[in-house]
Amino acid sequence: MAVADLPAPVARIPESDVDIPELVAALRERVEGEVRFDRGTRATYSTDASNFRQVPLGVVLPRTPEDGAEAVAVAREFGAPLLSRGGGTSLAGQCTNTAVVLDWSKYCTAIESVDTHARTCVVQPGIVLDELNRRLADTGLRYGPEPATHMNCTLGGMIGNNSCGATAQRTGKVVDNIARLEVVLHDGTRFWCGETSDEEYAAIERHGDPRAAIYRQLRRLRDEYADEIRRRYPDIPRRVSGYNLDSLLPEHGFDVAGLLVGSESTLVTVLRAELELVPVLPERTLVVLGYPDIATAADAVPAVLPHEPVALEGVDSKLIRDERIKHLNPKALGELPEGHAFLMVQFGGRTRDDVQRQAHDMLDALRGTGHEADVSFLDDPAREAELWQVREAGLGATAHVPGRPDTFEGWEDSAVAPGKLGDYLRRLSALYREFGYASDTGPSLYGHFGQGCVHTRIPFDLYTADGVATYRRFMERAADLVAEFGGSFSGEHGDGQSRGELLGRMFGTDIVTAFGRLKAIFDPGNRMNPGKVVAPYGLDENLRLGGHWSPADPQNLHFRFPHDGGSFAEAANRCVGVGRCRQHHPSSGQVMCPSYQVTGEEEHSTRGRARLLFEMLDGHRDGPLTDGWRSTEVRDALDLCLACKGCKTDCPANVDMATYKAEFLAHHYAGRPWRRPRSDYTMGWLPAFARAVGRLHAGRAVNALSHAPVLSHLATRAAGVEDREIPRFAGQTLRQWFARRGPAGTGARGTVLLWPDTFTNHFHPAAGRAAVALLEDAGWRVTMPDRALCCGLTWISTGQLGVAKRILTRTVRALAPHLRSGGLVLGLEPSCTAVFRADAFEMFPGDHDVRRLRDQTVTLAELLTRHSPGYRPPRVEANALAQVHCHQHAVLGWDADRELLGAAGVDTERLDSGCCGLAGNFGFERGHLEVSKACAERVLLPRVRSADAGTVVLADGFSCRTQIHELDSGGREGRHLAELLAAALPTTDDAPPTPHP
Known part of the structure; x- marks a missing residue:
């Protein structure tokens, strides 16, 4: 059969044509992995990191590659479309479809073999890139391509997208680093493939099996279109658009694996990959060149390339501006040279002398030319890593910038020849101006300039029909511009739905026809990720927003969401899908998302929960979640949210899931308090119970009862909490001690109000007594409120927000005179202090006393460093491990603590442990014990032991x-900072003891 006679792929299959109940039953019978067709899972996987949304039929999490192949077989028998998904961070819509989604990332994460001599390894598709390179560390080898999402992207996803990253300057794209692939077609044909010599091709043909038929058709396709492929394929480093038909050419060894790389799950399902590895370059140095504008910086790229940098990135001042607004990488930004655009030039080698020489040779060559620049030379690995984060933070930094219009992907990774990059940027900027997308706050331009690849997010109006129409016109014009420059629509992120329909403008009709013929060879029934690349949906179809998006945006909110215009819908839409919450290793330096870290479940990531909240608002009227605030699917996903607030800082879009959870729970149980778990009342009303115990001086009696062997078990059952040790009440509260003692000290520095939070006051007053001694020694006069007050934390964390607001209002009114006089409030418990610094303002953004409370609340370390000039802490010669509380990490910061500990002589290691796992009420709530323990056992407890x-x-x-x-x-x-420092003070009658409560 001639190539021209091959059938075109059939039309897309309606969901109604698939017998879902029978499909589910067969999958559960024959697939060992998890089979999930519930409404919550479907909502969680309804979108990727793109502008598009399609609710899947269901999700399968294979336990092995063979399990995945069996899932493909079941899908084939029922005619179900398939989508193979990795980390779900695709920006062009290729990881969202009405199909059975295979998510490899939970179980199929093994390295099956390593051949250090051949510099290869065989991996399963779900392994995360950073984890792969960590496991390879002892070999001195690594996988070369490294996208900015390296901490959470999977190798299967990288293969699907033909990923690149900054390191592609040295190592090339994924297609350049694949030896072989094991694949299975929708029809069940399964084989390994790679480069194919004539002898190997003849041996394959002799088998006369389905693989032989595929190879024969591929060779015919290649022969028919070879001249057109050579003519139409751009000769640039970053051509990612389209299928890799050029890999079939004789000069590329008839490389079938190379052909399938970047095919975005539209042709085959990848079961395993044999990767080509590169030696680790142990020495790096980074030179940053400052230029007056981004196009001038791009003009300098051809002059830098002959010096063979291992990475050559460009960033403009608008990206820097956005990062400063969002307080990202502040130290690194201070390292930049003068200029409004920068080239980050990294050299790598075996020795320090090698990289230094390369860098100086480049600078010498630029000197006296039109490309000479202001220079920052970094040779400290820590400083280099910080500055590199400036570039890697690009996607998150340019999304949801306060005071700026929302920006979107779509035209985020076009590529041209490096020698044409400056002129392309000038023309692209003019196009922005023509369409009204350019302004002082307009799109930033950055990217892999050494290979001519440009990243950007554009303020498309994807909320109105007119805005969507303008977006379409811009995309068409931008495509024509890139084609004029001989470039590629995609230089990294693939075509998917964003650019699929535009490919004819780049490749011409004949090559697009060849794409369809290729699709027919591998997937004649069009079951593999239909509607992407070939016979694609329109770039304005299936939009996650769009002119018809009309969410049920609630108005009776407790939190006011001041950073989202008062809109819960806008808050839920903050997530851009970059997946930083899918952390796989404890050395990431971030806290979010503890439950994902120990479960590996998408719905327990910040991203997964945000997707569920977005779907809950039912802006498309066709979603799987129709119960609004009453949704049990959302409730169940939020149940394992520890409310650690890590995402508030660690998420590049500043999603604040702890706040969203509290708001949801308040509405979910509104009008039906009997449905609340008992633990909401026992833990939420803990401050009131503790106050009663303190008032009655009943701490000893309560301790005796709660720790009696039988009674303690009965008490936890009655309270609806886990069978854990109940914290002991102190014999004397902090307020009782202070009332008897009274203020002392000179007060030379002024008066500070020490906040007696519930936990310090009733359970650990030793920390409060230590703080008083320390502050008075530092010259402060300490006061406390003259009545029992509370910040409302426990009511907030359990979603009892009506009570929380009343309590917080009472507290703010009581503190108002002190605040209005400019007095500081000192918080010792990070979670309560964070309420004053964040939650209170987000509930009452218009209240001036609440703003004063936010601005005048300080931590102990902040008071003794920022507000106590000349203060020297007592000398403490000790080594310390610091478990930084999640809320301190997310809201308060720890820099002042590091400074104070250093001044005291404490050699401190900040644990990269994330959340301890208790997280206030979380670890006590029924059903949370195992997750709580698992969080603690990741880093904290092993390091302490x-x-x-x-x-x-x-x-x-x-x-x-x-x-x-x-x-x-x-x-x-564990000891409080106040206890550690106060123990070094001269002994007095008030010197605080330091036992655990």
């Missing part, structure tokens, strides 16, 4: 100290 006997464990959070006390079998106890 292995520490030297004399090492101090610093933990300002009561939750953290409680978790260490209960779960650490080594008998260690």
